[in-house]
Amino acid sequence: KNEVEQSPQNLTAQEGEFITINCSYSVGISALHWLQQHPGGGIVSLFMLSSGKKKHGRLIATINIQEKHSSLHITASHPRDSAVYICAVTGNQFYFGTGTSLTVIP
Amino acid sequence: NAGVMQNPRHLVRRRGQEARLRCSPMKGHSHVYWYRQLPEEGLKFMVYLQKENIIDESGMPKERFSAEFPKEGPSILRIQQVVRGDSAAYFCASSPPWGTGNTDTQYFGPGTRLTVL
Numbered sequence: 001k002n003e004v005e006q007s008p009q010n011l012t013a014q015e016g017e018f019i020t021i022n023c024s025y026s027v028g029i030s031a032l033h034w035l036q037q038h039p040g041g042g043i044v045s046l047f048m049l050s051s052g053k054k055k056h057g058r059l060i061a062t063i064n065i066q067e068k069h070s071s072l073h074i075t076a077s078h079p080r081d082s083a084v085y086i087c088a089v090t091g092n093q094f095y096f097g098t099g100t101s102l103t104v105i106p
Numbered sequence: 107n108a109g110v111m112q113n114p115r116h117l118v119r120r121r122g123q124e125a126r127l128r129c130s131p132m133k134g135h136s137h138v139y140w141y142r143q144l145p146e147e148g149l150k151f152m153v154y155l156q157k158e159n160i161i162d163e164s165g166m167p168k169e170r171f172s173a174e175f176p177k178e179g180p181s182i183l184r185i186q187q188v189v190r191g192d193s194a195a196y197f198c199a200s201s202p203p204w205g206t207g208n209t210d211t212q213y214f215g216p217g218t219r220l221t222v223l
Contacts, residue, residue: 033212035149041195043149043214086149093164094139094151 003027006087006097013104019074021100023087026068034061034072035086037099043086046072077104110135110200110215111180118221119188127183127218131200137161138181139212140173143195155181188222195219 004025013019023032034046047054047061049070054061058077063070074081081104087097111130119125131138140152154162155175166173170188175181185192196219199212 035214041219042216043197043199045199045212045214048211088149093162094141094154096141096149096151098148 002097003095004087004089004097006085006100008100009098010101011103013077013102015078015104015106017077017104019077019081019102019104021072021085021087021102023070023072023097024068025070025087025089025095027089027091027093027095029089029091031090032063032070033088033090034070035088037084037086039083046085074102079104079106110198110213112196112198112215112218114218115216116219116221118223120223121189122187125185125188125192125220125222127185127196127198127220128180129183129198129200129215130180131198132213134202135200135213136203137201138175139199139201140181140183141197141199143197143217145194149197152183185220188220190222193220193222 007022032049036044036046049061049063058075060073072085082102084099084101086099089095110132113128117125136157138155141149142152143149151165153166153173157175158177170186172184195217197217198215201212
């Protein structure tokens with residue numbers, strides 16, 4: 001069993017839809033990260049969370065420490081949001097989810 | 107302020123050769139992390155370094171792989187006697203020193219894609 005599980009693995013949405021990607025983890029952590037990997041392979045760090053909620057533009061990330069769960073929301077999705085979204089946690093070690101591949105169709 | 111730089115972006119090696127991957131962290135950052143992404147797989151942590159120190163190398167293969175982050179110059183990930191299974195994208199990330207920012211926030215480089223023939 002992976003220390004970090006993401007769902008769904010693949011997601012296709014129509015432009016404008018509200019999108020949610022979920023991440024559950026089973027280890028103690030000091031922080032949780034949401035990363036975005038573009039089709040060209042580059043990785044961008046979107047959020048680092050240790051509690052609560054953060055918002056950046058159309059992106060919202062939440063974390064529930066008690067439930068060991070985080071969600072990444074994208075409002076008013078756009079084709080340029082198409083990418084792989086990766087959840088990662090830092091604790092005693094670094095663990096990554098396998099990613100959620102998002103395709104937003106115009 | 108330039109971001110994290112990695113070079114080369116693409117590297118082709120034959121089996122048995124050595125591969126050297128370089129990572130220049132963001133200006134002022136003293137923490138460097140190396141990650142590997144095998145084809146069709148997720149990112150895996152390899153090693154965490156500070157200047158002249160290896161902090162955590164729990165993700166490094168026991169043989170053929172080594173990493174350094176000297177006082178001057180970039181961090182180097184070295185793979186000796188490469189095999190086809192080493193073909194992957196290798197990403198470097200950096201974060202600020204303790205006490206000067208949020209060291210949990212990592213800034214990623216563009217990656218080096220290693221192909222072993």
